[in-house]
Amino acid sequence: MKPGDVKKGGSGLYNWGNPTDLKHMHEEQGDIPDSEEDVEYTEYAHAQTPSPTKSTFISHEPEYWVFDTLEVKVETRTKVQEVLTQQSYAVFVDWVKQLRRPKLHSVIFARILQVSLDKPDSDREIIWGLIELLHSAKIFTQKEIRRGFDKIYSQVSDIVVDVPNGPEVVLDFLVRSIIGGLIPSSVILRIPLSFYNLGSGSYVLREIKEKNQVLGDLVETLQEAKLLIIDILKEYFATGVNEGVKDYLKRDLNILYGPFVIRKAIELAIERDNREKELCSRLLGEISGICQPNTFVEAFDDTLRNIRETSIDVPSAPELIAKFIARAMADDCLPANYIIDSELSTIEENSIELTVLLQAQRLINHREAYTTLQSVWGPQVENLNDYQRQFDTIIREFLDSKDHRNAKECLKELCCPHYMHEFVRKSIKLVMDKSEQDQEEVLQLILALKREGVILETQVQQGIERIEQNLGDLRLDVPKADEILGKFKSQLQ
Structure with a gap:
């Protein structure tokens, strides 16, 4: 038969x-109830947890999970x-x-x-x-x-x-x-x-x-669809325009590929800088109006299930995926009970999956979770003015703390290698009316960033040239502007 x-x-x-x-x-x-009202539904079954922006007690003891x-x-x-x-x-x-x-x-x-x-x-x-x-x-x-x-x-x-x-x-x-x-x-x-x-x-x-x-039939052509989706996502990360992804999901039966779109977006993002990670989290929020919550659950289930393989190429993948889970919950993409309800939390104690889920739970249970998770991928910048404000903050904090390492990490989080000439210009200009000690601290910071490749030689040159173009205005406020710039120029070049 x-x-x-x-x-x-x-x-x-x-x-x-x-x-x-x-x-x-x-x-x-x-055994068969006459209606849904006749079903005794015990309190344990699939209970909804409180809003992810509110603190929820979750036991970290092994017996709760394993x-x-x-x-x-x-x-x-x-x-x-x-x-x-x-x-x-x-x-x-x-x-x-x-x-x-x-x-x-x-x-x-x-x-x-x-x-x-x-x-x-x-x-x-x-x-x-x-x-x-x-x-x-x-x-x-x-x-x-x-x-x-x-x-x-x-x-x-x-x-x-x-x-x-x-x-x-x-x-x-x-x-x-x-x-x-x-x-x-x-x-x-x-x-x-x-x-x-x-x-x-x-x-x-x-x-x-x-x-x-x-x-x-779609199973047999799934690989072709996946290649197309990857191309669409790469274009999104390059341009920051999500219309291509949204249009794809709205077309014909493409919504069926929703779990793969979400999972692949995360996998591509964790291999890239914080800019792409933030773009990925924003994309998930944007398509949450197109994809059902179960689509996101499927996608994150698959992401967790593949975490060992992903960690081979990206050792920090567990930590990054925990952040994606927490951010998606804060953005109402994932159900509030996703972590508690995850089947993967039943795997053996100290498993990677359990570690990721507990780390995500700690992030979402933070008192200011929503505010904190909105900047989980670093400061949010949209244009040059935003970068200038961030540079100004980094420089002022550096002058207060003299913490070279913190300044370097903050600059890396901004993920703006093409704007580092603006940081050089901003730094030198800001300390021209400061003490010689502050000027020396900023000089040493730029030299250190240059040695470590955070700032390139050409960017240092471009930043100095930008200041030279405005020396006339600077002399009005800082009479020794030429002398100070000459000191920076001789040391940096």
């Missing part, structure tokens, strides 16, 4: 058994077997509720699918009924089910060894979940080609369409 054929006794696409029997089983056990997922997997298999032998969902539902650990739901869901792979069709039909119940009773959310499928994809090598047609069975469940409204159709784009191309996977997905487009 080919995938998609109606089985004997079935009533629709991808049926493993007679749904009438399932309905009877539900009614007999009293769980024995192996034990949960073993218990899940046992409970699924009880469902099949007792023909009742009640025990399984009660067990999940008593766990009071929503962040483990994706682990449990993935395990349910894995257990079903080597079962006969009649058992899979019962297991599908369990999944439907867990979703309709608001125990398993759309996000947790999507995360569960992601976990299954990563186990493809083990699956095909034990169950050669396992990928087809998983995709059967995926199609049912989409048709049943448990997850959006866009999750098809999350299927790795290594999974999609096994068996009759692509055939199973033919029924899922958006605007007459078979979404399975």
